[in-house]
Amino acid sequence: MITSSKASKRNYIFQVLTVFIGFLVFGFSENVKGPAIPRIQTNFGLDEMQIGTLLSLNSLGYLLACSFTAILVRKWGVKCVTLISFGSMVASGIFIFLSQSYPALTGSYFFMYLGNGMLEIALAVLGAQIFVKNTGTMMNLSHFFYGLSSTVAPMLASGLMTVTLFGHTLDWRGMYLVVLSLCLIPMIPALLGRFPDQNDSGEERTPIKAFLRDPVMWLLVTILSFGVVSELAVGGWLVNFLEKAYHWDTTAAAGMLSGFFLCFTVARLLVGPIVDRIGFTLSLIILAAFAGVCTFAAILVGEPGAVLFAIAxxxxxxxxxxxxxxxxxxxxxxxxxxxxxxxTLMGVGSVIGNYLIGAITDGIKRLFMTSQGSELGLLRGLQAGYSFIALCAIICSLASLVLYRHLKRRNELL
Structure with missing residues (x-):
């Protein structure tokens, strides 16, 4: 009995390590792109529309992975899918390192986001299965590790891109190779652990048609789509905004992005118990509104209010x-x-969202360029594109309010 208990605890540790370290490397892979995007843009001579297209195509790879990962989880198990996800991200680092053209880079990024999408589903499913107590706290804690690595990622990327090895500077290609190779680390506890099989739970499964008829599901899709666009877009656009709108150098801009992720990380570490106490839905209303207001305020105040981008x-x-x-x-x-x-449906929103940010930025830039000069046109375009990120957070909050009222009428508030 004691031996069985010890084995169970050891296995739980392997499960938790897989989730925590998995989110840690996930944060690195997602958020080193901030400092890399301007270098990629210069290297290949891309405009903002092409950057927006690049990011939206990457989101399409993420979406595609989300659409088939649950099938793979049910057929092969979450352990196998998790290992494949980590392995594909390591491989994508090699492909990015070897890419010498915009199409090759797009294909490599697309492949990386396939791995990201698979990992997202696998870690979320594993977390939902093993965190049965204090769910809000444990989910936020696991995502704290994503925030922790995201805080370090911009500065790590900026530093690695200047490192010289054997007479060659790593630049953005070598940086991606090093960072994505870190995905080998969480493969160790994933190999050692035994993961639960949801198919063996004995409980009746809800058919997909029932989900399609559930208004709560569609509200959650809306909330998550706008919330994730507002969250992830910061990693891709904040450094670009600060460098081009306010002429900050790369180190200062990457530092502000790290500041955003520092606030991000602290919030995930500390807010979980509050979420469990006041309720999930009410928390969403308050938190998303706060993010949207801070971002709008940062844009309106201008450079002196740049710290509000981080506080969001x-x-x-x-x-x-x-x-x-x-x-x-x-x-x-x-x-x-x-x-x-x-x-999966959130992925559709992410594809559209990234494309719209690039399209809005480029469109407003061109509109103002014709009448007020190229520099002011670029500034107005960047402000318009970033305002869309703030608007997404506000819409996320409003959709959460609709969900709150729906669940309260049915006495189903969580």
């Missing part, structure tokens, strides 16, 4: 893990199907 991370950080906790509570026996359904 406090509000947007808990949105994703809080929704995952809500799903885990409401759809406990069908968490893999529910997560896949919501995250």
């Amino acid at each position: 991370g406090i509000g947007i950080a808990p949105v994703y893990p809080t929704i995952m906790a809500l799903i885990a509570k409401r759809y406990r026996s069908n968490s893999d199907t529910a997560i896949t359904f919501i995250v």
Whole structure:
């Protein structure tokens, strides 16, 4: 009995390490792109529209992975899918390192986001299965590690791109190779651990048609889509905004992005117990609204208010893990199907969102260029594109308010 208990605890440690370290490397892979994007843009001579297209195509790879990962989880198990996800991200680092053209880079990024999408689903399903107590706290804690690595990622990327090895500067290609190779580390606890099989739970599974008729699912899709666009867009656009709108150098701009992720990380570490106490839905309303207001204020105040871009991370950080906790509570026996359904449709919103940010930035820039000069045109374009990021957070909050009222009428508040 004691031996069995010790084995169970050891296995739980392997499961938790897989989730925590998995989110740690996930944060690195997602957020080193901030400092890299301007270098990639210069290297290949790309405009803002092409950058927006690059990011939206990457989101398409993420979306594609989300659409088939649940099937793979049910067929092969979450352990196998997790290992494949980590392995594909290591391979994508090699492909990015070897890319010498815009199409090759796009293909490499697309492949990396396939791995990211698979990992997102696998870690979310595993978390929903093993975090059965204090779900809001544990989900936020696991995503804290994403925030922790995201805080370090911009400065790490800036530093690595200047490192010289054997007479050659790593630049953005070598930086991606080094960072994505870190995905080998969480493969160790994933190999050592035994993961739960949801198919063996004995509980009746809800068919996908039932999810399609559930208004709560569609509200969660809306909340998560706008929330994630507002969250992830910061990693791709903040450094670009600060460098071009305010003429900051790369180190200063990357430092502000790290500041955003520092606020992001602290929020995920500390807000979880508050979310469990006041409720998931009410938390979403308050936090998303805070992020949107801070971002709009930063744009309106101008360069002196740039710190508000970082402070917005406090509000947007808990949105994703809080929704995952809500799903885990409401759809406990069908968490893999529910997560896949919501995250897949969220991917559609992410594709559209990234494309719109680039399109709005480029369109407004061209409009103002014709009448007020190229520099002011670029500034107005960047402000318009970033305002869309703030608007997404506000819409996320409003959709959460609709969800709150719907669940309260049915006495189903979580």
